[in-house]
Amino acid sequence: MDFPQLQAVLEQIADEVGALPGRGRSADYIPALAEVDPHRFGMAFADVDGRVHGVGEWQVPFSAQSITKVFTLALVLAKDGAGLWESVGREPSGNPFNSLVQLEYENGIPRNPFINAGALVVTDRLQSLTGDAGEDLLDFLRAESGNPELGFDLEVAASETAHGDRNAALAHFMASYGNIRQPVPTLLTHYFRQCSIEMSCADLALAAGFLARHGLRADGSRLLTRSEAKQVNAVMMTCGTYDAAGEFAYRVGLPGKSGVGGGIVAVVPGRGTLCVWSPGLDERGNSVAGVAALDRFTTLTGLSVF
């Protein structure tokens, strides 16, 4: 699809989604996120050569939250290969992203790397591998997005820390099974900082480009093998939107990863990456307008994996 067509599609989607009734509510369990207007909207498409097209607030930074879990997973796989899968599963959980219930039945092994329990294990491993998971992640994101300004939003991280009992419980519970290697308070500091990274739709679409390029980074060097990139995309498809992953696959037909900041990244393998942002969430923690926009994108363009 050429530029004018793509731009027209994005503009049509922004018009349609702007007219949607019931756009959900901003995340309220992290007070700093509750203040963000749920009606904001931006969307960007980055092609595999790094050209970006956008509409609405596509250059406005927002809280990336769980979208960062895609990047930590990729970095751990790149550094350490498949060993991670001994500590984290890759089945959809069918439960909310912050659920504790399965951990006791499965010996402290989280169902997948995208629910909070699994993401805590991945961040713990990245920390063991690099000595500073947050800086390693920021270096990667800055390089891939071409935006050297990317950083943590320490106010959001502090706000989440003050209300972080659920994540602390998950981490302590897994630690009791020996599935967390560093002291839990240290891990939580890294995890909340990771989630607080501020990025725009353009930054996130570019940073996820390696997933559309079958593992190749923006500079052409290889981060993941072709097979690993396929695996990350597959886990995004089955687990990236938590207990709504089936509905997301049905409506959008792309690997996707959401965050409670209201962002969703989606991958069109071989073609490009999308990021949409609108902070109003549904009851499962996914952006209402974001899912609707991606649904319209794949319907209008036919760009889906099916």
Ligand code: GLN
């Ligand atoms: N920082 C958030 C949490 O751990 C991330 C959750 C999300 O984006 N789904 O609760």
